[in-house]
Amino acid sequence: MVSSVQGAFLKFLVQMSKATRVLEIGTFTGYSALCMAEGLKGRGKEAKVVTLEKNIEYFKVAKENIESSGLGHLIELKLGNAIDTLLNLDNTVQYGLIFIDADKGNYINYYNIVLERNLLSDDGIIVADNVLFRGLVSQVTKTKETKDLSKISSTVKHLHSFNEYIANDRRTTQVLLPCFDGITLIRKNF
């Protein structure tokens, strides 16, 4: 779950962007969805955070939190595996900000589906969380030199692969901010 400062940062990004639609991959208790919904206030009837969660217990907790927040009209929860949900989302609707914060092994898949299905608006940004994972991601590069990657967790390896993958992807421009747990901002190239 994002910290309160990161929540304020997400709200700020939504306010700065022209987004009326925000897509979140990974709801948990709904905290970051609520922060981003705060940033959508005053953006009209179309304004919505669509947030995806596969775990029914977290989904129920998030639903309760969102309903009691007074921001329920700005948030739509979708239960299910995010890959399936993304593949079935109406792609005539584009999102101005897409926050990737679910299972790290699927970050590359989420990124590719978002771009291939054209879910990101032309002036939109993708925000990917935990890309430095407690500073451990840098260990992958160091350990590669000694060739002993067995002690590195799969989460950390997945995030390293994601960082390398997007850095080599000519479809987008990215900036990795070494704040919070590492956060990358990504926009489309033309």
Ligand SMILES: C[S@@+](CC[C@H](N)C(=O)[O-])C[C@H]1O[C@@H](n2cnc3c(N)ncnc32)[C@H](O)[C@@H]1O
């Ligand atoms: C780090 S938490 C999200 C935290 C939330 N964004 C926040 O800051 O308040 C990640 C969430 O993604 C969900 N998740 C993991 N894999 C998923 C998948 N394949 N599809 C949908 N949700 C998934 C987990 O159940 C968990 O609730």
